[in-house]
Amino acid sequence: MGAWGFLPFENDDAMEWLDxxxxxxxxVVRAALQVAEADYLEAPDGSTAVxxxxxxxxxxxxxxxxxxxxxxxxxxxxxxxxxPDDVELALRAEKRVASEESELAELWxxxxxxxxxxxxxxxxxxxxxxxx
Numbered sequence: 271m272g273a274w275g276f277l278p279f280e281n282d283d284a285m286e287w288l289d290x291x292x293x294x295x296x297x298v299v300r301a302a303l304q305v306a307e308a309d310y311l312e313a314p315d316g317s318t319a320v321x322x323x324x325x326x327x328x329x330x331x332x333x334x335x336x337x338x339x340x341x342x343x344x345x346x347x348x349x350x351x352x353x354p355d356d357v358e359l360a361l362r363a364e365k366r367v368a369s370e371e372s373e374l375a376e377l378w379x380x381x382x383x384x385x386x387x388x389x390x391x392x393x394x395x396x397x398x399x400x401x402x
Contacts, residue, residue, distance in 0.1 A: 320393070324337070361394060
């Protein structure tokens with residue numbers, strides 16, 4: 271796991287995905303959130319889903335704190351394309367990433383880093399706050 275921290279943009283997979291984000295609109299974010307159907311969720315897909323969910327939360331006025339500059343730029347261009355349906359999709363993805371059938375959850379649990387789960391709980395709270 272190429273991570274230097276537990277926050278959503280503190281890993282190689284999320285940062286690489288952000289490069290792809292610059293090449294597309296809201297569909298790139300929605301595609302990263304399509305993780306609910308996987309039998310077993312691989313860590314790279316989980317990392318990008320968390321990053322995408324954070325972009326959804328930020329687009330709704332509930333950022334995690336600081337976000338990378340390219341996310342801010344992307345949101346200025348495409349953020350208005352994201353709405354309540356995307357928030358619900360992000361909540362489903364967050365739940366899937368935190369589940370027992372998630373490699374990312376296993377890795378963080380094995381590392382005994384409770385801050386990662388706390389950051390997911392915070393993300394879910396901020397997403398729920400964005401729902402009508």
